[in-house]
Amino acid sequence: AQSVTQLGSHVSVSEGALVLLRCNYSSSVPPYLFWYVQYPNQGLQLLLKYTTGATLVKGINGFEAEFKKSETSFHLTKPSAHMSDAAEYFCAVRRGGSQGNLIFGKGTKLSVKP
Amino acid sequence: GAVVSQHPSRVICKSGTSVKIECRSLDFQATTMFWYRQFPKQSLMLMATSNEGSKATYEQGVEKDKFLINHASLTLSTLTVTSAHPEDSSFYICSASPAGGLAYEQYFGPGTRLTVT
Numbered sequence: 018a019q020s021v022t023q024l025g026s027h028v029s030v031s032e033g034a035l036v037l038l039r040c041n042y043s044s045s046v047p048p049y050l051f052w053y054v055q056y057p058n059q060g061l062q063l064l065l066k067y068t069t070g071a072t073l074v075k076g077i078n079g080f081e082a083e084f085k086k087s088e089t090s091f092h093l094t095k096p097s098a099h100m101s102d103a104a105e106y107f108c109a110v111r112r113g114g115s116q117g118n119l120i121f122g123k124g125t126k127l128s129v130k131p
Numbered sequence: 132g133a134v135v136s137q138h139p140s141r142v143i144c145k146s147g148t149s150v151k152i153e154c155r156s157l158d159f160q161a162t163t164m165f166w167y168r169q170f171p172k173q174s175l176m177l178m179a180t181s182n183e184g185s186k187a188t189y190e191q192g193v194e195k196d197k198f199l200i201n202h203a204s205l206t207l208s209t210l211t212v213t214s215a216h217p218e219d220s221s222f223y224i225c226s227a228s229p230a231g232g233l234a235y236e237q238y239f240g241p242g243t244r245l246t247v248t
Contacts, residue, residue: 053239058222058242058244059241060135060137060224060239060240060242061175061224061226061239107175118165118177118180119237121175122174123174124173124174
């Protein structure tokens with residue numbers, strides 16, 4: 018079975034500081050991993066994804082994530098936070114099987130202080 | 132590209148009535164659409180997976196007679212909440228996978244806020 022654990026339901030950083038959102042996964046099949054962002058009362062927007070190949074994945078808005086198989090992690094980072102980055106972030110893993118559904122973590126709310 | 136819309140964005144209904152939510156892929160054809168439910172400050176829970184022209188596959192614990200899903204075309208899926216009750220109040224989000232693409236490539240709609248009074 019697949020599952021996702023996001024460490025920290027709420028992360029607060031200062032504008033310009035490093036953003037680090039943690040995600041650990043378990044998967045019985047080769048993991049396909051995703052990070053999504055959700056702004057209030059909106060749907061989800063894909064930030065980046067890892068399927069195969071290069072383990073360091075670059076996404077939109079300056080975010081990147083590194084797939085570390087030995088640590089079963091897929092942490093999301095951004096070197097310098099902007100106020101506009103304040104949102105809810107969800108890590109997800111592909112569910113094994115033909116449907117390819119996604120299993121989401123519980124989310125991490127990112128606050129950015131001026 | 133890859134835009135998914137939902138209608139309505141917000142709906143308030145009285146207990147016992149039915150509500151239909153539409154999910155449309157605007158610029159691509161979607162063989163598979165997914166319906167999620169999100170409680171306040173919680174993650175998305177998959178309710179069902181619908182494939183165009185066939186019956187939806189519901190997740191364990193989701194009442195298929197209460198949450199009716201129809202995927203009649205490659206660009207439209209509907210979720211009908213029948214005999215709604217206050218506990219059905221939630222944020223409902225759909226997503227769509229492009230035809231010929233990978234099932235995990237999902238594009239999400241903006242969500243529908245349902246409030247049952």
